Amino acid sequence: MSFSMTGYGQSSLQFGGYKITFEVKSVNNRYCEVVLRMPRDWTGYEDMLRRKVLHHIKRGRVDVVINREITEETASVQMLSRPAVKSYLKAAEALKDEFGFTGELTLRDILSMPGVMELKEEAAATGFASFEEYSGMLELGLEQSLHSLLEMRAREGGYLAADLTRRLGHLEELHAEMAALAPAVVVEYRDKLRLRLNALNDGTFPFEEHKFGMEIATFADRCNIDEELTRLYSHFEQCRALLKGSEPAGRKLDFLIQEMNRETNTIGSKCNHLTLVNLTLDMKAELEKIREQAANLE
Structure with a gap:
């Protein structure tokens, strides 16, 4: 399942005469960064709370805000x-x-x-809580707010994955057109070159079929894009597998998009064919849209 890096979660509970509220929000970040804000006398629980967040979230900036508010019952004492x-x-x-x-x-x-x-003294005595009790309370409240956050990130991630899958389908359509058109490039070049030579030949020089064949073979080798098309197809399959997997896919997708861009640039520089060039431009435009969407994934 794919997760977005953006989300929000909230929870609250009553403990020790206070209403404790937990707010967790996450936004895009290249790495995983956790920022905690809580009452100063609770800073001893910071490491435990940070580990709890890192257990659930692998990428993105996560802001955790914990507030406590005196209840009416506590205010009276x-x-x-x-x-x-x-x-x-x-x-x-x-x-x-x-x-x-x-x-x-x-x-x-x-x-x-x-x-x-x-x-008051008697209220303080009855409301005293141990370190373990406070730790359990904070862990429970944070767990509840993280659950809401993860649900939101999962919903958003599902939309992103669906959009990326659709765009991958468009890339595969462009890839199929390139693969079908690639063999015709050499044939068109051969026919145009033969027509040009026939038009230039005024009978003062012989037409050498052997040298003509060598020229065509050299051109065919120079503009061959079979390897690039094969690697592109492999990258498409890897992207689909990442989107369906359970592990965070954002960084790996970013790498694969860079590789697909590199292969597309190579095809554009080798093909020497107007229709193929236009197809590579369409593929690069679609890859840029995919890159922008993939940047939101965990």
Whole structure:
């Protein structure tokens, strides 16, 4: 199954008097990059959460945002920490005196600072959770949001794979036209060359069939595109196999598209035939569209 690199997932749960929300979004990236944003006192869980993301996602930039919000029940058992407020106000005054900063702390600023509001002693005692409990909660919430993200990436990946398969079919049609036309290139060149020589021959020089045959043989060898057509067909089959497989296909597809472009350029430089040249231009245009779509795959 093919996966897109773009997607979004969200989940939430209640734990320890807080509502914990998890948001995960992913966008295109050449490699796999995980960016985590969470409350500062939860940074000890970062490695565990990063490994969880990397277990599911192999390519793309993944932003994970974890927020916690006090529930109404918890808010009713909170109390103001006056020492924390005094400490913040004292630090603000020190900054003004030493560095010349201006401005005043508002009530909203003070209440949003860590440690200003704390649970009452009896509530804190009953709401205490161990490291393992917090770890399990965070892992569960992230797993749920990743599940939503992966579902979205799978749906988008299915659309991309269908479009790429259709475009591969168009490439195969162009390939079939090239293969059918390739033998006629030498025949047309031979007939045109013979007509040109007959028109130029005024009887002052003999027509040597042997040298004429050598010229045709040299041209046939120079414009032969059988190897390029064979390699192109092989690349088409590999692309189809990648799109149907379960492994991430984006990087391998990118490599195969480069190889198909190289073979197409070689055909265009060797063929010396207007119709074939036009077919190679059509193939290059289609390959560029495929490259743009494949860049969205994991």
